[in-house]
Amino acid sequence: MSIFDIFKKIKSGFSDEKVMPADKPVTQNYLDQLEELLIASDFGVSVSQRIIEELNKNLGGSVRTIRDAEFIIRNILLGVLEVVEKPLYVKFKPFVILVVGINGSGKTTTIGKLASLYTERAKSVLLVAADTFRAAAIEQLEEWALNSSADIIKPTPKTDPAAVAYDGVHKAIAKEYDLVLIDTAGRLHTQKHLMEEVKKIKRSISKLGNYPNEVLLILDSTIGQNALIQAREFNNAVNVSGIVLTKLDSTSKGGIIFAISEELKIPIRYIGMGEKIDDLRAFTARDFIESLLNPVV
């Protein structure tokens, strides 16, 4: 099930009918199923309760049909996401993005996609492999550099990540790159070690000027509530300025985008909708909600 299927259920009144029965009446049973679905899909208690309360309050009044319910659901969800609709603008050069997140969240993939987005706009892009623990991680980034026509700084394995990041930004300043994307490790002995390392990388590049210009947290939406927990933790450690939510194409826990936005109000810059190089979408609240409620099939 994907996040699109969640909204299909809501629109169909939890039936398997092919035609969306927008004129079907909203019943208590519908509201119970809706509440259960929102909670199970990780929309979070706050957003879920707001929706259910608003529907209950207006039931029999302005809310009689599923179409009416959809109108209220849309407005509440739109309100939550509009707060975090703040696109990323690469305003000056070099613009340095420190990419953080746990192992498997999609950091390296997202860096590849972003690199491609900017090289296509004729920007020069430097990738920095500061995930130095595994040789495979460096090779993976190298592959993305090739595919996106970006340059890459790669260390010999086991070099201090903070030193690699520093060298990368230093080179970017000297060679006047437009954009720098720093890839980091996502797994260390403990979560505390991991946070200490990203803090250290951040400190080290700040010695070269007002860097990083963005701390971009990559979150895997398929892990639901855990993505929210990670967001809190990284935000406390390194002050996250933007989020990319990945794998929204393949999760029944995609409601987490609402829970994270409601609680942390950190800008969502992009969403990941697949593994391929062009599967990254700039995030706009209205387009996103429309794609859920009125998918083009």
Ligand SMILES: Nc1nc2c(ncn2[C@@H]2O[C@H](COP(=O)(O)OP(=O)(O)O)[C@@H](O)[C@H]2O)c(=O)[nH]1
């Ligand atoms: N379906 C889907 N898979 C993704 C997306 N982003 C990344 N992945 C996959 O998630 C896995 C881990 O990605 P990777 O970039 O290596 O994560 P990292 O450890 O954070 O660098 C890979 O198999 C990617 O292809 C996405 O938006 N959708």
Ligand SMILES: [Mg+2]
């Ligand atoms: Mg990686």
